[in-house]
Amino acid sequence: MQPGAHTVERLSVAGLSIVAGQRTLLQDLSLGLRRGEFLAILGRNGSGKTLTLHALAGLSGPHGGSVLLDGQDLRAMPRRQIARRLGLLLQDREESLALSALESALIGRHPHLKFWQREAAHDLAIAYEALRRVGLADFSLRSVATLSGGEQRRAAMASLLAQQPQIYLLDEPTNHLDPHHQIEVLEVFRQLCREGASVIATLHDPTLAERYADRALLLYGDGRYRLGAVADVLTSEELSALYLTPICAVGAPPRRAFIAA
């Protein structure tokens, strides 16, 4: 692709390696995330998907290599400044004090507020809109702890949406969600991409990856990776090699379904 205004990289990764214990899960990853792009990360359990996302969010130092956010080294940036541009949906809910869904969504407004500032009507409106987008409008006063697993997942998403970053890192966003809500939340993030955001999501379903992602990053868990357009990378051969189990593709691009044979 030719360099130009629309191809400016928001997140540039160079030579990134991920090490867990003695194992090198990922070696020398280079990647540029563009405006409006949706990138899916696929791999077996323990192949380093979450660690990669955390390294991209600056939560755990990359073991070699660098991550640049809008051209600035992530490690040298204050967390608050990172938080205004980059958000992460965690894979699991952390142990927390009791919060209502609305209070939880308002947590996302933190990077936009000064230390002593209270949430203004504007922030409340953003939080309510975020809850509405994930289908939790009627649950705003319910305690998050009393919600079902899928609803808790969407409450965490509402908090991320209220944060309004430009880059959304999603760690298994479809976890705990029924098929309807899987489609619904991925549509929300696809729409955000159309509006100019960028998304990196780890997914376990190549079918969803093909439907929503532009590019896919396959992590083999032994240091190797493969990065490419969804149509090139998501083939039954590639996926069978990735998951070490035969996977067959049904239908024709861009609406193939992948099934473990």
Added chain:
Amino acid sequence: MRTQYWWGLAGLAGLAAATFCAALLVGSAGLSTGGAVRALFGGGDEFSRMIVQTVRLPRAIAGFAVGSLLALAGVLLQALFRNPLADPLVLGVSGGAAIGALIGMLTGAGLATMHSYATAGGTLVALAVLLLARGGGATRLLLCGVVFASACGAVLTVLLTLADNGQLRGMVFWLAGDLSWTQRPALLLLATGVTLIGAFLGGRWLNVLGSGELRSAIVGIPAGSARLGIFVVSAALTSVAVIGGGMIGFVGLIAPHLVRLGLNTSDHRVVAPAAALAGGTLLCLADLIGRTVAEPRELPVGAVMALIGAPVFIVLLRRQTR
């Protein structure tokens, strides 16, 4: 802030004021209520004035302030550890302060020297806990605190066995919580005020922290420095409270729970001031009961607090699990 919270805070303030007045008017000196009121405003005979102005007033202020400080420390620690069982006394800092104070008593030092020993003890243990927990998460910090607290408990026992009979009584009393040693209660009240304003302004920040360490980091609060900041502030609050009133348990644990359940919110901008009011009221009340129920003897305020606190806490826990 919703009006129901303002009403809740106003109600708590009313209770605090009522308890405070009762602490000034009731006692074992045999003053009539009218006499005590006159003495408070400078009337009445010299004995009444002495009792009300130099005994009851500083003690009521100290009780209120110490209770508030411990409650605020509890609020901070429960937000940091996201653990409803966190209590200022589990940090080990109070144990360090107590060791310092007992050494002061053993060596026959004056009250001021004893307080500086206590400050030094609390600070040393806080530093040791921080140093040992460095590089680990909140759980490691909590565990280091717990280990130091029990180690301090052992040292305290040894110190008690070294004391002679004359000193022993005062020491045991002080360890069980004793507000009669308090110096400069106004300073304690000032510390409470400053912390309250800080907690009110930083309440939203505490809300974020209470939602999880990774999540806080994602929205812009680095976990490590937040942990350090909260630990240092709550260690300081606990030390000041222990120096002011000895080892008083349960207030720091219960007051935050009481207000969370009572006002049905966990927004720290409401919880922090409400817990401070509730903690101050509870301790003032416990001291009032302690010095009147078995008069002319005094029961240590820490023991009374625990006697009230334990059943209240059990009831709360039962309610929570339902």
